[in-house]
Amino acid sequence: MTASDYDETMQLLCDRLGSLVSSDTPITPESNLIGQLAIDSIKLLNLIMEIEDTFDISVPINALADVQTVRDLVDLIHKIKSA
Amino acid sequence: MNLLDKLDAAAAARKALLPNGVGAFGIPIEEVYSATEARIGDRRVLLLGTNNYLGLTFAPECLEAAHEALDEEGTGTTGSRMANGSYFGHRALEKEFAEFYKCDYGMVFTTGYQANLGTISGLAGRGDTVLIDGDSHASIYDGCILSGADIIRFKHNDMADMEKRLRRLGERTQTTLIIAEGIYSMLGDQAPLAEIVELKNKYDCTLLLDEAHSLGVLGETGQGLVEKTGLLKEVDFITGTFSKSLCSIGGYCVSNHPQLDQLRYISHPYIFTASPSPATIASARAALELLRNGTELRKQLWKNAMQLYKHLEETGYKLGPEPGPVIAAIVDSPQQALALWQGLLEHNIYVNLILPPAAPEGKSLVRCSINAAHTTEQMDYVGRAFAKLKPQIFG
Ligand SMILES: Cc1ncc(COP(=O)(O)O)c(C=O)c1O
Numbered sequence: 001m002t003a004s005d006y007d008e009t010m011q012l013l014c015d016r017l018g019s020l021v022s023s024d025t026p027i028t029p030e031s032n033l034i035g036q037l038a039i040d041s042i043k044l045l046n047l048i049m050e051i052e053d054t055f056d057i058s059v060p061i062n063a064l065a066d067v068q069t070v071r072d073l074v075d076l077i078h079k080i081k082s083a
Numbered sequence: 084m085n086l087l088d089k090l091d092a093a094a095a096a097r098k099a100l101l102p103n104g105v106g107a108f109g110i111p112i113e114e115v116y117s118a119t120e121a122r123i124g125d126r127r128v129l130l131l132g133t134n135n136y137l138g139l140t141f142a143p144e145c146l147e148a149a150h151e152a153l154d155e156e157g158t159g160t161t162g163s164r165m166a167n168g169s170y171f172g173h174r175a176l177e178k179e180f181a182e183f184y185k186c187d188y189g190m191v192f193t194t195g196y197q198a199n200l201g202t203i204s205g206l207a208g209r210g211d212t213v214l215i216d217g218d219s220h221a222s223i224y225d226g227c228i229l230s231g232a233d234i235i236r237f238k239h240n241d242m243a244d245m246e247k248r249l250r251r252l253g254e255r256t257q258t259t260l261i262i263a264e265g266i267y268s269m270l271g272d273q274a275p276l277a278e279i280v281e282l283k284n285k286y287d288c289t290l291l292l293d294e295a296h297s298l299g300v301l302g303e304t305g306q307g308l309v310e311k312t313g314l315l316k317e318v319d320f321i322t323g324t325f326s327k328s329l330c331s332i333g334g335y336c337v338s339n340h341p342q343l344d345q346l347r348y349i350s351h352p353y354i355f356t357a358s359p360s361p362a363t364i365a366s367a368r369a370a371l372e373l374l375r376n377g378t379e380l381r382k383q384l385w386k387n388a389m390q391l392y393k394h395l396e397e398t399g400y401k402l403g404p405e406p407g408p409v410i411a412a413i414v415d416s417p418q419q420a421l422a423l424w425q426g427l428l429e430h431n432i433y434v435n436l437i438l439p440p441a442a443p444e445g446k447s448l449v450r451c452s453i454n455a456a457h458t459t460e461q462m463d464y465v466g467r468a469f470a471k472l473k474p475q476i477f478g
Contacts, residue, residue, distance in 0.1 A: 042440040045217070045236060052235075058251045060212075060233035 005081075010074045012054070017070065020047065029071035037070075055081055100417050100438055107424055107436040117141060118456040123433060129461055131451040132435040134327035136408050137299050137380045138456025142373060145330065145366040152365035164358045165347070172364035179371055180335050184306060184321060188343040190336045191364075193356050195295055195324025196222040198334025200229055201352035202291065202322055203262070205345070207232035212252060212259040214288070216240065216274070218267050218443050223293065229352075232260070239267070239443065242278045249286045256286040263290075265297030265308035269443060269450065271409030273297070276308050280317040291320040299328025299374040300408055305381060325359075328374055331367035333359045377455075384408055384455040387462050391453060394466030398473055411437075411448045412469070414477075420447035422476045423469075430468040 014027045021027065021037045033039045039047070048059050057080045067073050084092070114122040118138035119130050139145060156170065164173060173191055181189030192198040203226030207213050211232040215223055218239040227234045235252070237245040249256055261283055263274040276292070283290045294307035302310025307323070309315040319340060325333035336343060346353060359367075373380075385408075392406035401413045414420045417438045424436040427449070437448035451465070 040440045042445070049217070049236060049238065052248070052251070056251065058212075058233070058235055058248065060235060062228060062231075062234050 006074065006078055009055075009077055009081075010070070013051075013070060013074055013077075016047070016050070027070065029069065029074070031070050032068055033070065033073065034068075051077060057081055100421075107421065110433070115140075118454060119461065121433070123428070126428070126431050128428070128431045128433045129457075129465065130433055131453070131457075131465060132433045133454065134296065134452055135330060135454050135456075136296075136328045136384055136452070137330075137370075137374060137377055138384075138454045139328070139330045139370050139373060139380075142330070142370065144373060145369040148369035149362040149366040152361035156361035158362070159360045160358045162357055163354055165354045167358070169358070170361060170364070172361055172368065173358055176364055176368050176371070177335075179368060180337050183304075183371065183375060184309075184315065184337045186321075186337040187339050188337065188341065190343060190346060190353070191359065192334040192336070192353055193359050194332060195322070195326055195334035196225075197352040197356065198322045198324065198336050199223050199293060200226040201346060201350035202320060202336045203227055203260070204229040204231075204352070205350040206230075206289070206291070206320070207258075207260045210258070212255050213262060214245065214248060214252075214259055215262045216264065216267075218264075218269060219262065220264065220268055220293065220295070223262055223264075227262075240272065240275055242275055242282065245279070246282055249282060249288070252286075256288050259286070259288040261288050261290045263292055265292060265294040265301060266407060266409060268296050268409065269437060269441075269448060270403030270411050270413075271296075271407040272404045273301070273308055273311075273407070276312045276314050276318075280314055283317070289319045290317070291322065292318045294321055294323040296327060296409060298323045299377065300381065300384065303378070305374045305377055325363070325367040325370075329367045329370040331359075331363045331370060333363055333367055380455040384453060387455070387457045387459070388453045390459065390462045391451065391466055394462070395469055398466070398470045400469065400473070408453045409450065410453065411450045413442075413446050413448055415446065417447045419476055420449055423449045423472055426472040426476065427465075427468055430471075432465055432468055 017027050025036055031037050045061055048061055052059050063076055067076055112121050112123060118135050118140045121128055121130055177189040177191050192201055199222040207230040209231040213227045213232045214235050216239055217236045235248050237248050263279055266273055297307035299305040301307050309318055320336055320338045322336045325331040388408050389406055392410050395402055403411045420436055427434055435450040437450055439445050442448045
């Protein structure tokens, strides 16, 4: 996967989060999904299902233990896509 | 934010949902009169918020068995079976469960929660995969997390979605444990077991079915969804609980795989906890006997469930997809759910309030559980209370 793929994934995820988050909080790679964007656990799990379908990959939800920010999530997707 | 601040933040979020100290969660029950009635505050209420599906909490056979065990074996076992030994009752109940399911192996756990924790974490491990329904009970999630396996969710009861995820796993399906529930605890709908079995065979996986809410409720002898669908032999592991239709405390797993026995030596939720007390085991054994022969109880339970489901449907409530002993009214906002729950309590009816994120799809639920001991008149009264409240709350 190339750097532009990475940026594309980041853009796609930020757009999707934009429609999930109710407040006007700006979404940046450093935004904390739960703390700042108030994505609750079920919303996050459902978002993972969507991501799996968008990229045709398996994203185990236990891998989310290491995910705090938007960038962490993009890194995880990137790693799985590149494997 | 320190550890305690985080709890304060959670408490504030809960208060925002439940103002004025409304005690919808963990409501104090002052006195229990019967399988269907209790006192909450100064109200004598009709109980529709229990999982007492066969209404056996005061069955004389169970009371007598529990009293006798208490007198003969004492109040507790004071330790785990591994270290402190297995009582006659533990071993007998395991045999009776195995025999009930016509399986070779049976295992008893201290709770249903631990049955799932112990079985799932014993079967799957790091490098394996668990494929679970999106609406799975917390004990299934926790068991999966404890296992260290990769956890993949499929959309609730959506078989095309499940197959898509199986396909993505490639050869890893051989080390995949699929987990479903006989009856789902929130919406009361049943798993499409025939299709799950077909996919399990096609992709060469292992299948575990949690019959927590379907034991005693589905099938001629009450085995659950496996019996209703005739698919007992196709399910690798069945787990369940004594805490609902059996009116005791404890959990079980049955299987034809001899490897089940191995869990006794590796499963922490089995080993590192005290075994069920003699009285809980004795009443569960007596209740299992009543459950197996409980055709009449099941008939009454289903009659009650159909009556209330139909009544609420006609009144215009949005309900779970199919009738059954769990009937959930699905409402859009937590405020409406709370108003309905409170309104029912004012009619002396106690039901369960389920708010997000515990309810599926960000909805809120007012969940009723029906019982074989409820009467036709009681079901009618509940239906009329729901009908009266509808225009007041939903306009
Ligand atoms: C689907 C399901 N599995 C397992 C359990 C756990 O059972 P127990 O109450 O025996 O811990 C429950 C009950 O809460 C349940 O609803």
